[in-house]
Amino acid sequence: MTRGTLGAAELQAAPEPDAHTDVQAADILEAARSVARLEGAAIAALERSFDNGLSAPFVEATRAIAAASGHVVVTGMGKSGHIGRKIAATLASTGTPAFFVHPGEASHGDLGMITQANVVLAISNSGETSELSDLLIYTRRFRIPLVAITSKPESTLARDADVALTLPQAEEACPLGLAPTTSTTLTLVLGDALAVALLRLKGFSRENFREFHPGGRLGNVLCRVRDIMHSGDAVPLVDSGTPMSKALIEMSARGFGCVGVVEADGGLTGIVTDGDLRRHLSAEILDQPVETVMTRAPKSIAPDALAAEALKIMQETPVNALFVHEPGDRKPSGFLHLHDCLRSGVY
Known part of the structure; x- marks a missing residue:
């Protein structure tokens, strides 16, 4: 008989269940x-x-x-x-x-x-x-x-x-x-x-509530995009008409794997990602303007939106970054990457 296994005799001798249980x-x-x-x-x-x-x-x-x-x-x-x-x-x-x-x-x-x-x-x-x-x-x-x-x-x-x-x-x-x-x-x-x-x-308000609950899950849930986005010179942007050779330098310098494209008035018109580069890979790509490679009308979000909302957009669409601008104004004021949400505990 294997150790730890009850035999027939032991099973027969096992006590009856407590009738009062x-x-x-x-x-x-x-x-x-x-x-x-x-x-x-x-x-x-x-x-x-x-x-x-x-x-x-x-x-x-x-x-x-x-x-x-x-x-x-x-x-x-x-x-x-x-x-x-x-x-x-x-x-x-x-x-x-x-x-x-x-x-x-x-x-x-x-x-x-x-x-x-x-x-x-x-x-x-x-x-x-x-x-x-x-x-x-x-x-x-x-x-x-x-x-x-x-x-x-x-x-x-x-x-x-x-x-x-x-x-x-x-x-x-x-x-x-x-x-x-x-x-x-x-x-x-x-x-x-x-x-x-x-x-x-x-x-x-919810904003007041977050002031008193900056830590833990509550603070994460109430975190706004503006609280964790990149702004100023950290936003990866190039002007429309920029050759891809310079756009690649900007992409590498910022380290986000993408770069936004803005028109003369500063409005966001497109985005160039690693995926765009693979789809348009050719010997002539470095001499082409960003417009020939970029994806138009990139996903974006308002700075006052919840970071959890931004994460949901990135999870439900094939993007891992969003440009940030005020509603009705296409001029980017910030940039949010998927990793920014995860680092901040937003999930």
């Missing part, structure tokens, strides 16, 4: 379905509340945050604090400067980070979190705008806040009713709603 799997999946069901229903209730009791305070909170000349200071204890950190990060990345302050640290000196130019966003499901008391008193003393997120409209936090955003009553997904689950999900959704509402209110 299927039952346990069913229980596990039902627990998962229950969480998704409860939290989904809570989110639906939150959506409905924007048409009812939450509509006016949400608009007021959004405007108060937008009017602040300083940062949004997000704070919360425990799981609310973890959600608060994410909300602060989302606000900051979508054009609303924000940072998180731990309420415990606030009581030991970090209150000095909060000024009247700021607006405080305090999160507490119960609205009675004792660690928030010093911060609450501080905002009232110095008249710093305070927005609260809580499930208890009659709580201390809700009563003392300038604006209270009250979450709809919802059952925690935890079967013990103890671990913050549904409530933290609702808080996260409400924080995202604030960030998106502020984004729209401020007219935050």
Whole structure:
């Protein structure tokens, strides 16, 4: 018998499958379905509340945050604090400067980070979190705008806040009713709603978004042609009527394997590529003008187009380079090669 292979005796002696395995799997999946069901229903209730009791305070909170000349200071204890950190990060990345302050640290000196130019966003499901008391008193003393997120409209936090955003009553997904689950999900959704509402209110654009996300895939996706194109003397160009002998020198000097041809007014009229050279190869080619060899009406793109769009054009057509010019103006302002896209992480 080959090592590692079970014989008939071993197969017969193998233990029977655990009779409880299927039952346990069913229980596990039902627990998962229950969480998704409860939290989904809570989110639906939150959506409905924007048409009812939450509509006016949400608009007021959004405007108060937008009017602040300083940062949004997000704070919360425990799981609310973890959600608060994410909300602060989302606000900051979508054009609303924000940072998180731990309420415990606030009581030991970090209150000095909060000024009247700021607006405080305090999160507490119960609205009675004792660690928030010093911060609450501080905002009232110095008249710093305070927005609260809580499930208890009659709580201390809700009563003392300038604006209270009250979450709809919802059952925690935890079967013990103890671990913050549904409530933290609702808080996260409400924080995202604030960030998106502020984004729209401020007219935050894709270009603004890229300024805050220059690295990683997001930065690559939002990269513009003008950000990575060659410009000035680096653009491979020759005038119409130039003999191929000089055009070849320009092609070699730039190292792109092609050269653009421009007319007297500077407008792009054609391109000479390595493929064009092979198709017209003859003993007389060096003495011929570029017009006899070039491909007319070469592919081009606008400088404000996404680099991903340029890459798509190059992938879908038999070209590996594009000249860049403004729409309606055939004068080249830049040149983009396939390798420029790949080096920049655009794919």
